[in-house]
Amino acid sequence: MGSGFLTIDTEPLKSVSDIERTTLMTLFPGRIAALFGGRRWRSLAPLAVLIALCVLISIANPNFIELRNLVRVANSAAVPLTLAMGLTFIILMGSIDLSVEGTLSVAAMVVVLLAANDSNGNDYGWLAVLAAIAAGTAMGLVSGLAQTVLRIPSFMATLGMWFIGLGLSVYMLGGSAIRLNDASIRELALARLLGLPLAVWVAAGAFLLAAIIQYYTKLGRHILAIGGDEDVAKLSGVNVTRVRIAAFALAGFFFGIAGVLAAAQLGQSHAVIGDGRLFAAVTAVVVGGTALTGGEGGVVNTLIGVLIVTVLANGMILLGISPYIQQTVQGLMIIAAVALSLDRVRLRIVK
Amino acid sequence: MKDRTISARSGMVSRRTLMMGATAGLAAVAMPRVLRAQDKPTLVTSIRSLSNPYHAVWKTGAEAYAKAVGLEHVTLVSEGNSEKGIADIKAMLAKTGGNMVLNSDPNDTPDARPIVEACAKAGAYVVTQWNKPPDLHPKDFNPNYVSHIEFDGISSGKTIAEILFKTIGGKGGIVALGGLISTTAAIERKKGLDAALAANPDIKLLDFQVANWKSTEAFDLMGNLLTRFGDDIKGIWAANDDMGSGALEALRAENLAGKVPIVGVDGIKTAVDAVRTGEFACTVTSDPFWQGGMGLAIGYNAKIGKFDPTKEPPEHREFYGKAVLISHDNVEEYYKTNVEAQPTVDWNDLWGRVTGAIRT
Numbered sequence: 001m002g003s004g005f006l007t008i009d010t011e012p013l014k015s016v017s018d019i020e021r022t023t024l025m026t027l028f029p030g031r032i033a034a035l036f037g038g039r040r041w042r043s044l045a046p047l048a049v050l051i052a053l054c055v056l057i058s059i060a061n062p063n064f065i066e067l068r069n070l071v072r073v074a075n076s077a078a079v080p081l082t083l084a085m086g087l088t089f090i091i092l093m094g095s096i097d098l099s100v101e102g103t104l105s106v107a108a109m110v111v112v113l114l115a116a117n118d119s120n121g122n123d124y125g126w127l128a129v130l131a132a133i134a135a136g137t138a139m140g141l142v143s144g145l146a147q148t149v150l151r152i153p154s155f156m157a158t159l160g161m162w163f164i165g166l167g168l169s170v171y172m173l174g175g176s177a178i179r180l181n182d183a184s185i186r187e188l189a190l191a192r193l194l195g196l197p198l199a200v201w202v203a204a205g206a207f208l209l210a211a212i213i214q215y216y217t218k219l220g221r222h223i224l225a226i227g228g229d230e231d232v233a234k235l236s237g238v239n240v241t242r243v244r245i246a247a248f249a250l251a252g253f254f255f256g257i258a259g260v261l262a263a264a265q266l267g268q269s270h271a272v273i274g275d276g277r278l279f280a281a282v283t284a285v286v287v288g289g290t291a292l293t294g295g296e297g298g299v300v301n302t303l304i305g306v307l308i309v310t311v312l313a314n315g316m317i318l319l320g321i322s323p324y325i326q327q328t329v330q331g332l333m334i335i336a337a338v339a340l341s342l343d344r345v346r347l348r349i350v351k
Numbered sequence: 352m353k354d355r356t357i358s359a360r361s362g363m364v365s366r367r368t369l370m371m372g373a374t375a376g377l378a379a380v381a382m383p384r385v386l387r388a389q390d391k392p393t394l395v396t397s398i399r400s401l402s403n404p405y406h407a408v409w410k411t412g413a414e415a416y417a418k419a420v421g422l423e424h425v426t427l428v429s430e431g432n433s434e435k436g437i438a439d440i441k442a443m444l445a446k447t448g449g450n451m452v453l454n455s456d457p458n459d460t461p462d463a464r465p466i467v468e469a470c471a472k473a474g475a476y477v478v479t480q481w482n483k484p485p486d487l488h489p490k491d492f493n494p495n496y497v498s499h500i501e502f503d504g505i506s507s508g509k510t511i512a513e514i515l516f517k518t519i520g521g522k523g524g525i526v527a528l529g530g531l532i533s534t535t536a537a538i539e540r541k542k543g544l545d546a547a548l549a550a551n552p553d554i555k556l557l558d559f560q561v562a563n564w565k566s567t568e569a570f571d572l573m574g575n576l577l578t579r580f581g582d583d584i585k586g587i588w589a590a591n592d593d594m595g596s597g598a599l600e601a602l603r604a605e606n607l608a609g610k611v612p613i614v615g616v617d618g619i620k621t622a623v624d625a626v627r628t629g630e631f632a633c634t635v636t637s638d639p640f641w642q643g644g645m646g647l648a649i650g651y652n653a654k655i656g657k658f659d660p661t662k663e664p665p666e667h668r669e670f671y672g673k674a675v676l677i678s679h680d681n682v683e684e685y686y687k688t689n690v691e692a693q694p695t696v697d698w699n700d701l702w703g704r705v706t707g708a709i710r711t
Binding site: 061063068069076118166175179197268270272273275277313314323326 | 402529603
């Protein structure tokens with residue numbers, strides 16, 4: 001990775017992509033990209049979109065670049081970023097993890113029920129946080145085992161885990177919202193270090209950890225290899241089963257951290273605390289330029305994707321865009337970002 | 352639940368035992384109706400889910416009433432699935448032979464019709480709440496469809512808005528967080544807000560945004576609104592308490608909790624706590640405990656002949672219930688009687704909370 005973090009590693013796909021094709025699919029984005037130098041430009045497309053968004057919003061409403069607002073954007077991005085870190089590895093592998101909301105709500109439930117709360121007498125402090133992250137990791141581990149040992153596709157295995165997690169939280173929380181009274185855990189959202197809430201530092205830490213795993217460990221490279229071409233990876237001696245289980249457990253680990261952050265931010269936990277997070281996380285990963293087909297993209301892309309989605313949400317409020325059309329704008333944004341960042345021309349099949 | 356265990360087990364027994372069981376079952380169905388009529392009716396509650404605090408309290412109220420009258424009570428949960436909701440009710444009707452009282456919060460508006468028709472056909476007594484098509488009327492299914500209860504969203508939205516305006520001194524800017532755009536409750540509560548705004552020209556609605564009933568969305572939204580309007584925000588109107596509590600946490604992260612009053616609807620515990628600490632100005636609740644118990648009480652009293660539904664005035668057949676306002680003035684008492692202890696409701700006061708017939 002001599003060219004640094006901001007380059008997308010497309011090595012595993014080279015074998016396919018070098019066979020250049022001229023088809024009717026040669027549409028505008030491909031042409032435009034080619035004008036600016038092809039693949040290299042394209043890998044920077046999400047970053048360009050992010051910068052363009054920031055510039056446009058700042059012109060329309062200078063409040064955007066106020067320090068206070070940038071801190072708010074960072075704070076809103078904390079939970080989605082941590083979640084998306086986990087999801088990135090799964091999508092890189094060409095799989096999908098739908099258990100995001102279930103795992104997150106289990107982690108939030110565990111931390112709230114074990115730390116000081118208004119429902120039972122527990123007060124285990126930071127042990128509750130560890131337990132919550134462990135619970136998230138365990139959920140991921142089970143997803144991984146279901147996928148590899150029982151040979152259930154990740155889509156179905158994690159869909160099952162989603163409902164199991166949700167059901168578990170509903171049962172344990174008795175259907176109500178339970179408040180988190182542990183002041184030191186709430187500090188994650190309320191206390192600040194160098195002007196940024198601790199939650200933002202935790203999310204930054206999660207990003208660093210994910211980047212190290214992806215770029216400097218065997219696990220990271222094997223995940224990418226499986227996503228590129230599983231058969232080739234297997235023939236090259238990658239233990240696919242073990243890597244898959246590890247990747248799902250890793251994703252669960254990040255979801256667990258996100259669950260703790262979400263509970264700390266909202267000061268409470270209820271079963272539906274994860275509502276809507278799955279879609280937001282998948283959107284962020286894809287908008288950042290990680291292909292749903294696997295093998296292309298990475299955690300740096302995801303960081304940019306999360307920022308695009310968060311800045312867009314912030315910007316739409318600052319610009320006073322009517323809530324009735326905000327979703328439409330988001331949809332357009334997703335399509336535009338993906339069209340720019342993926343080399344459509346190279347895709348043989350569009351499913 | 353019982354049904355499921357039995358059917359699961361029957362899969363394992365031999366065909367002969369199964370046949371015998373089936374014969375016994377047939378015999379039970381064929382037993383004379385007179386015998387059945389002497390059985391005590393079963394009270395049945397049909398709600399959307401147990402994963403939200405609102406319906407959890409609803410169930411508590413239903414159980415409290417069942418205990419008060421000494422009857423068996425069953426809760427059916429549709430999990431947001433209309434088909435399942437209706438099928439479960441039909442199964443209960445078959446099981447009890449129609450000897451039951453149903454208090455239903457139909458999952459979706461069209462569901463009310465098949466539910467009511469099935470109950471009327473089986474001879475069961477039914478009360479519906481919140482959702483029914485406008486052309487479905489209790490009087491068309493005498494005497495089985497006893498009543499339909501709703502709560503006036505316009506008046507809730509207006510009441511909390513007026514209290515918010517009073518709290519901030521009658522002038523200044525506010526922001527509003529609405530519910531899922533397409534839902535009736537969201538539309539009505541916003542209408543109430545609009546009506547209150549029209550009557551208070553010194554209050555400026557800085558922005559109306561939609562947080563889809565969720566605290567998580569409200570949390571992010573509120574941070575963004577603070578950037579846009581900063582100190583101009585003097586108060587926050589939320590279409591439900593969950594969004595209000597999300598906004599409150601966003602304020603807390605900026606050291607503004609308690610300085611910018613919030614109002615909401617539903618009366619969830621978080622909101623009641625916040626009213627006590629002064630972070631919420633008020634919340635208003637339809638009182639799910641009352642809804643859960645009184646819906647059954649109205650149906651049961653009609654069934655045992657305490658009153659004749661056909662002779663009741665229209666405003667007892669389709670009515671708006673009285674919402675309970677929880678504000679600074681009464682929060683301590685409300686907390687003592689409703690949160691710390693189980694609320695006490697006079698289950699004989701069937702029509703005490705009728706505020707009028709439903710607008711058509």
